[in-house]
Amino acid sequence: MRVTISGGVHGNELTGIYLVRKLRHDTPLTHNINLDFLLANPKAIEACRRYIDKDLNRSFSTHALERDSHLYEEERAKVIANRLRGCDFLIDMHSTTANMGITLVLSTQDKRSENLAKILASEYEDVRILQWFGSEEGDFINTLVPSSVTIEVGPVCQGVLEPEIFWRTYKVLRRAIEVLDKDEWTSDPHLAYRIEGYEDFPRKNGKLWGMIHPELKGRDYGQLHPGDPIFLTLDEEEIFYHGDPCVPVFINEAAYYEKKIAFCKAKPVEI
């Protein structure tokens, strides 16, 4: 089985970039899997920016992969699609400014991906599973491979290598490699969260006119009920939540301001 570990799909998420550099330099001995390492967006890594022309992790739709493009990331997506041909399992490393701990994001309902996530989540207290079946903006890198787990760790500032989170994630990643190498399986069900919607910031004439309410800040994976405060506008007006009860995640993620997402709304599910 060929396993690829990628970092730097987003060039300012240093945890994943340096985990790939560490593992390249200090590769664990494996018996049944071949490890391959990928720094996905070299120009953005060099510039320490999320991307140069567009979000690479929304550039993997068949349509984007087939058309000629002058956008750096769309050209890079084609190179990566070739590189990942024959890859059986992708572990894609990201970081988030939200208080997400170590979140294993599953973007398909594939058994091998779910199995790895369940084993890791059952062994580490700070590891959670989040299902996110795609974005309207375009396809994730995961759509190129049969099985994958995206690891999102936070809170980490963009452009910062945060030591505690780095080594916690390294430990989980080493264990992930071991699980795949030994082909360990579990039949135990596990709690996961499934993203089902998004909430945008308050706006005035299309421009941002408020922020996450102090009471919601940092409360990722908490419970959000109708009537709970979610935003505070620049007029000092509190805005309260109206939807169905949910579990908010990616609260105040820096990279999602441009996507008009203040937080994502998830529901607990058993997988």
Ligand SMILES: [Zn+2]
């Ligand atoms: Zn990212």
